[in-house]
Amino acid sequence: MARYDDLNTNMIAYATVLSIVVLVIVLQGTQALTYSMVNYEDARKESRSSDTPGKVKSEQLAALSGYKKGSVPDETAATPGAMKEVFMIPIEEAKKLVIQEFSNK
Numbered sequence: 001m002a003r004y005d006d007l008n009t010n011m012i013a014y015a016t017v018l019s020i021v022v023l024v025i026v027l028q029g030t031q032a033l034t035y036s037m038v039n040y041e042d043a044r045k046e047s048r049s050s051d052t053p054g055k056v057k058s059e060q061l062a063a064l065s066g067y068k069k070g071s072v073p074d075e076t077a078a079t080p081g082a083m084k085e086v087f088m089i090p091i092e093e094a095k096k097l098v099i100q101e102f103s104n105k
Contacts, residue, residue, distance in 0.1 A: 064091040 067089055074084040089097075 066090060
């Protein structure tokens with residue numbers, strides 16, 4: 001009768017090893033699926049989007065470099081909608097002038 005009460009340790013060890021192997025396979029599969037989905041989504045977003053932010057940034061950088069004359073709204077004028085002309089200089093030149101001005105103070 002004692003043999004019916006004993007645990008089948010061979011079967012328990014086999015089930016444990018088998019469950020570990022199945023768990024590792026499932027985790028690796030989930031990781032591969034997630035990686036694949038992320039890459040697919042990134043590729044889809046890149047193909048659908050145009051380079052609008054890049055174009056806007058290059059236009060802004062071009063506006064900051066170079067000398068030009070422009071008109072901006074005059075907030076100090078008594079009449080609404082008044083414009084005043086300003087001269088725009090490259091940003092690097094403006095940085096040098098500001099540093100020079102503050103170093104003289």
